[in-house]
Amino acid sequence: MKQPPARPRGLTLIEVLVALAVVAITLATGIKAAGALSGNAARLVDVGAAQWCADNQLVGLRLARQYPGTGESEFACEQLGTPYRGRMIVNATPNPNFRRVDARIETADGDPVLSVSTVIGRY
Numbered sequence: 703m704k705q706p707p708a709r710p711r712g713l714t715l716i717e718v719l720v721a722l723a724v725v726a727i728t729l730a731t732g733i734k735a736a737g738a739l740s741g742n743a744a745r746l747v748d749v750g751a752a753q754w755c756a757d758n759q760l761v762g763l764r765l766a767r768q769y770p771g772t773g774e775s776e777f778a779c780e781q782l783g784t785p786y787r788g789r790m791i792v793n794a795t796p797n798p799n800f801r802r803v804d805a806r807i808e809t810a811d812g813d814p815v816l817s818v819s820t821v822i823g824r825y
Contacts, residue, residue, distance in 0.1 A: 747782065751781035752786055753818070754781050755781055755805075756816060759779075760803060763803060764822065769801070769822070770792045770801055770803065770822060772793060774790065774791050774792075775789070775790045776789050776790075777789075777790065779807075786809065786810070787812070788808070789805075790803065790804070791804040798824075799823055799825070800823050801822050802820075803820050804817060
């Protein structure tokens, strides 16, 4: 009795190339996702440090226990070894017993990072 011819074992070149393409696409997607995560982590650190700068200025204004006059002032702050520039903007409100205070924080290059607003009362 004659045996059927043996089928060759292994993968064809096309199957290997398709598998390599799938692996390459998967790795490229993973690298892109990892890059986005590290960029988001850096942004989170930057915003957190800027928040500390703004909070320090606003708390200092409250602790002074003086009703702030309207206008703008600039300040500098360093958090986590990074310098920030800030601008404090005090505006009148419809109620004369309150002032709106905005603290805007920028990087040393002038890129906006954060803006925080609060209301301070006369008494």
